Amino acid sequence: MTKLKGFAGKILHIDLNNLTHHVLPTQDYYEWGGGHGFGAKLFWDLSEDIEVVTDGRDPRNVITIAGSPFSGTNVPSAGGRCEVTNMSVGLIPRNRFTRSNFGGHFSSMMKHAGWDAVTVTGKAPYPVYIDVRNDHVMIRDASHLWGKDTHETQQIIQEDVASVEVASGWNGQLDGNSFGRTTQKASVLTIGPAGENQSALGCLIHGAGNAAGQGGNGAVFGSKNLKAISFIGTGAVDIADPEALIKARFKTRDFYAADIDKSAEFAFPSLGGKPEAITFSTMPTGHRVSSCHGCVNGCKQRNAIGYGNEVTCQTSVWYLGAVRSYKFGGNAKLSLAKTGVELTEDSLYAGDLANKLGINTYPIMGLIPWLQKMHAKGELGSGKEIHSELPYERLGTREFADQFCQAIATGTDIGAYFINGIVPGIQQLGHSADVDNGTLHYPYYGMPEHGYDPRAELEWGYATLMTDRDMNDHGLNWIYWTVNLAKLEGIDFPIPAEVLASRFVEKMAPYVQADEVSAMDYASHNMYSEVLARQVQWINHYGRFWKNSALMCDFRWPDCVNTHREDLRGATGNDEVGEHVWWNAVTGEGISYVDGIERGRRIFNLDNAIWALQGRHRDDAKFADYIYDHKMTHNKLPTYLWPATNGAGQWDYREMMGRQHSREGVEEWKSHYYRAEGWDTATGWPTRSLLEGMNMKDVADRLEQAGKLGNEEV
């Protein structure tokens, strides 16, 4: 393939067993796009024994942190995302190759330093960190950093990297035989004590609060004795058509993005979303909205109160229910019905605490109300059935948050039970029934519910079953937020349900036809339909390339509905500012929107081949029992409205609460999905004809050798 622009040209391979590094030419990986595609192919190429490694903490695990051609550019809401891939820690029924993703400025700095990705194998004999300054790579002793929190670690490294000032406010960095200059601080990705202790709840942190945690990424770093990776770069990304890139960015600004100077009115929160911190409790006005590199409108914040910077989205609310419970009574379950400013500061404090210790806040949020309940029943506390010295009577205070987070991060006190994950810990304590009956909301693979119950938000549950983890794709999910918050505020949602559904379906090429509006119909009579399988197929393939590999932000892409456009049609797939416009301007290729999705299909099938080798089978893909056995009765908002038809075929936003799945129905839907993908419906494994059709004969051969090749449909 012709050398493409947009790529730095080098992938950094760190071998911690030997404390050496190697350069892999990016050109060998072009066809995988970047991000997840790079991670999957590098995992395939560099893993010694895919079949036998069963835990992400095995030194043979391959962890890759990858950027894309968009990293370090001004492609809207794509310049700063970064993909992490590795074998997981703490998932059930088995660990598997998995992914996470974080924002900020790490991938952009990595690109400006001249690297497309860094992949790490082996285990260092002592704690180390990787210090990259342009093309100069050092594997350095991290003994002075071990034990420090994520913020302090980054600050120490940043100070060291910026030690040579060459002009006032500019520091100098070696760049080949030359000397580059920058005003910027090094971008650092690090673990805190949770990762050091190899807790499944440990995550990677970059900046104040950009985190990658689902799948135990922090534990993987810790198991490798790897404290941090730092990049500083003074270089540039070559762009194929810079004029086209600037032109498209200006158009995005003028016609698709929110212009806050002109209006603060409702805007559908994908590409057209307003610059607003996504913290679900009311913020003090003394803050700024902050963003990742190149964002079209940010979603994070930094505060005047002295803490809580970049504590965003779920991290801002993991302790909110507890704070409310302590101050006003009631249980500690999350509710966003009333979120006054009196709850905010303690919630931000707790978010900050977790970020500093490097704790993944999703799994611990669901644990808090369970601990409260067990304490109230007299089964948890000092000398009780579950012994713990934490001050449970003060659950909801900063004091409790401090002690709880320390215990989780260090694997002491109550944290000792959960070092391998929440669900394994609950099982160890003899309370599996609470997972099965839905007292604890961990609906799939031992992972916490993301906040979107599979009984209501069908695509979230289904896509998770068909992939490796809680899918974390908000492409359709913005419907939930906009419709249900409007309901909560007592206002009518401005877009009729059928129009909204149509706008989404129009973007689902090539799997759903533009007139198949039923692909968005979440009515019970359509729950297990074949068209919903194709809708999820679009989500998975679109996501694997445009979001996970090209690294367009999940919060801003796809842009299916855009309220700044008269016809409400978003940027996705269009020839003005659609996904492929950016790809072609940056790289110089000439691909279409659907070509990108086809690349996503190939990457997704390589994933599935890896999962098959790791033991995955159709039988793994199932929800926790409560999803089938109990009706949905709780949600963080009082309603769960979604576009749906009634028996007469009339569209409206209809209530999804009170619904449950049937095992037979889900199995029927899975069969639809496997057929749509061309996978063996009995096992879920890919077939030879499918893989060879995507130029992956070597993958088919390997699966056949392992006895994991799917049978062709007869």
Place this chain on the structure above:
Amino acid sequence: MTTNKNSFEMDTGRRHFLAAIGGAGMLIGLSGTAYALRDEKIYIKTSGGALVVDLKKCMGCGTCMTTCSLAHHGKASVSLSRIQITQDVFKSFPQDIEMSTCLQCDDAPCVAACPVNANKASEDFGFVRDIDPVKCIGCMQCIEACPQTPKRVQWNPITRSAQKCDLCLNTPFMEEQGGIGGVQACKKVCPVGAIGFITELPDQSTPKSYVVNLRNENWAKTGKTIED
């Protein structure tokens, strides 16, 4: 690389100019040069415009920087950008962000320091202070002369010459006409409108006078302060 939209007409060389002062100083400022005589002192004529910034509005996305380097150089870079956004994400608002633009100083010490008149202010382009990379000999005296931190004149290691904000006068990779009266890429691309353009330079005694409040009531509606 496309052709530069702006044809440069170089003004009189500084050394030539200084030599002329001895005999015909009173003519200065009357013949379209970049220099003027005021209060018995020689001044470089005031720039017809400059950028101003709102430090409380910026969200630190860096889009202005990569767009600046794209417009001027065709590459996405932070080091090559003529506007520098620096951040310390661990500091509290509003001390966490600094936006560093060229002030287009009235006395333009960077122009005065240039020994070859590569750093100049031309009447044809509204007296914006800019550097001709071809004429620049790479002596870095203009960088030294800039009184701001971080220095607003940068070193370009690729061309081995100095560069500075020219208000997008010389932007071969931007379709729009730049410069005074045209488009400034950083201002146009800023998602939240944290960069403004003024045609009357503010008080020159402090760079803080280039910090303005660009937030209106819509900003307040999204829960953020609009106080200075």
